[in-house]
Amino acid sequence: MNNRSYNQYCGLAYGLEILGERWTILVIRELIAGPRRFKDLLNGLPGISTNLLTERLKHLEQQGLIVRQVLAPPAGSTVYALTDVGRALEPSLLELGKWGSKFVPTNTENVHMLNIGSYALTLKTFFRPQQAQFHERYQWHVDGELLSVTIDHGQLIVQQGPSQQPAIMLHTTIEHYLQLLQGALKPEQAIAQGLVQLQGDRDALNRFLMCCAINPPE
Numbered sequence: 001m002n003n004r005s006y007n008q009y010c011g012l013a014y015g016l017e018i019l020g021e022r023w024t025i026l027v028i029r030e031l032i033a034g035p036r037r038f039k040d041l042l043n044g045l046p047g048i049s050t051n052l053l054t055e056r057l058k059h060l061e062q063q064g065l066i067v068r069q070v071l072a073p074p075a076g077s078t079v080y081a082l083t084d085v086g087r088a089l090e091p092s093l094l095e096l097g098k099w100g101s102k103f104v105p106t107n108t109e110n111v112h113m114l115n116i117g118s119y120a121l122t123l124k125t126f127f128r129p130q131q132a133q134f135h136e137r138y139q140w141h142v143d144g145e146l147l148s149v150t151i152d153h154g155q156l157i158v159q160q161g162p163s164q165q166p167a168i169m170l171h172t173t174i175e176h177y178l179q180l181l182q183g184a185l186k187p188e189q190a191i192a193q194g195l196v197q198l199q200g201d202r203d204a205l206n207r208f209l210m211c212c213a214i215n216p217p218e
Contacts, residue, residue: 004017005017018059018060018063018065019089021056021059023045023048023052023053023056024056024059024060025093025096026045027041027045027053027056027057027060027066028060028065028066028082028086028089028093029093029118029121030044030045030117030118031066031080031081031082031086032082032090032093032120032121032124032158033117033120033147033158033159033160034081034117034159034160034161035069035071035079035080035081036079036080036117036160037077037078037079037080038053038057038078038080040117041053041057041080043115044114044115044117044118046112046114047112057080060086061080063085064083064085064086065082065083065085065086065089066080066081066082066083066086067080067081067083068080068081069081090121090124093121094121094124094125097121097122097125098125098126101125101214108175113174113175113178114174115142115143115145115174116140116142116143116145116147116174116177117145117147117160119174119177119178120147120158122181122214123149123156123158123181123212124156124158126181126212126213126214127156127211127212128210128211128212128216129154129155129156130154131210131211131216132151132153132154132155132156132211133153133154134151134153134207135150135151135152135153136150136151136167136204136207136208137149137150137151137163137164137165137166137167138150138151138163138166138167138168138169138170138204138208139162139163139166139168139169139170140169140170140172140177141169141170141171141172142171142172142173142174142177143173143174145160146160146161146162147159147160147161148160148161148162148163148166149163149208149212150163151207151208151211151212156211156212166200167200167201167204168198168199168200168201168202168204168205168208169198169199169200170196170197170198170199170205171196171197171198172190172195172196172197173195176190176195176196180196180209180213181209181212181213181214181215182213182214182215183213183214183215183216183217186217187202187205187206187209187217
């Protein structure tokens with residue numbers, strides 16, 4: 001008997017044998033918005049060591065949850081991407097994230113703020129399809145990273161990189177971006193104070209927040 005195995009005839013037990021080690025689920029979180037390079041994963045997982053990240057990636061690759069890919073020239077970088085098996089975890093991660101949000105502290109002073117790609121699941125966790133019966137694209141520029149968001153008649157697509165013909169392009173910091181999602185910062189206030197720079201249809205930001213914000217505008 002493997003001493004790292006629960007040795008139980010149970011799907012949950014076998015799932016925990018794959019996902020139960022520290023950092024494993026967070027590695028998957030980092031890949032939800034698309035493939036990432038090793039150094040991008042390191043940046044998105046503050047506190048993990050290089051050796052431990054290497055170990056976790058190797059484990060997930062062996063289990064068939066992720067795959068290594070080489071980007072086409074001129075990039076030519078090696079990236080890690082979720083397989084269909086890995087992506088099938090998304091609904092479970094959304095429910096876990098929604099449950100865990102009840103315990104997130106209101107004070108961010110002693111915790112790490114993450115990159116915008118790391119918060120792709122946040123948008124999906126609080127997405128309200130009934131409010132999203134239209135088609136619109138958005139492009140977020142947050143602390144030097146690009147995130148593309150598409151709302152398509154009740155579906156939400158979140159990807160790293162630029163968007164095609166976005167209704168708005170928003171430039172801000174991760175702190176102010178999260179405050180918008182949490183309802184702690186009103187769009188009009190953020191724009192008036194220069195905390196957010198917006199190009200395009202201002203009403204599109206309100207439409208986005210109505211569909212995706214943790215606390216939508218009233």
